[in-house]
Amino acid sequence: MAAPRTNLKNLTVALLTKDDITGATYGPTRKILDAVKASIDPKVSSDKAYGDGVVKYVSEEVTEIEVEFETLGLSLSDQAFLIGGTIENGVLIDGDKNQAPWVAFGFESEKANKKRRFYWLYKGKFSLFKEEFKQKEDKTEFQGDTIKGTFVLRIFDGNWRARGDEDEVGFTAAATWFDAVYEQPADAPAV
Incomplete structure (x- = not known):
């Protein structure tokens, strides 16, 4: 029986610098501090083909993946990295020229x-x-930041996610998981 999830930590991002038919490459990883929660919601398009009055084929395709995460607060430098913008003299300037970059997003979930x-x-x-902002009243109510993103399949190989589990036989990547965006080893058998 699989153990339920109990904690979230190590939110990590990396800039996607290339994604084409020849490969995908990423910049260095960057930690986002103070994770509170995260969600992944894949959207799937489903089409059916009927023959002789019954469903003969079903085609399912991932169209996009909605991602959301909450932190106790995103630093201005993390905001600039994730949604674009420049920081000058400690001030983040938002404007019409800001462009959010393509990124990879990683994290870990502890289990019971x-x-x-x-x-x-x-x-x-x-x-x-x-x-959102709220004034302090009799009891402090902490206000964090929640950011949403849209993820898609890579052009290179059609992949959108990698998951590793310490419970799985052969999993050895735990110690280096956040050093770089995980890629299947070249000599690994195709699944």
Whole structure:
């Protein structure tokens, strides 16, 4: 039986610098601090082909993946990295020339059995996010940042996600998972 998830940490991003039929490459990884929660919601298009009055074939295709994560607060440099913009003298300038870059997004989820599951989503863009503010009253109510993104299949190989689990036989990438965006070794058998 699989153990339920109990914690989230190590939000990590990397700039996608190339994605074409010859390959995909990424820049160095960058940690996003103070993870609160994350969600991944794949959108699937499903089409059916009928023959003799019954469904004979079903075609399912991932069209996009909605990603959302919340932190205690995104630094201005993390915001500039994720949604575009420049920081000058400690001030982030938002404008019509800002362009969110393509990035990979990774994190880990701890499980009740003390093992971990690791994730990398290969290609997506994050968007400007809603900011809400509330005055302090009798009790402090912390206000973090939630950012949403849309992820898609890579041009290179059609992949959108890699997941590794310490419970799986043969998984050895835990120690280096966030050093770089995970790629299947060239000599690994095709699945």
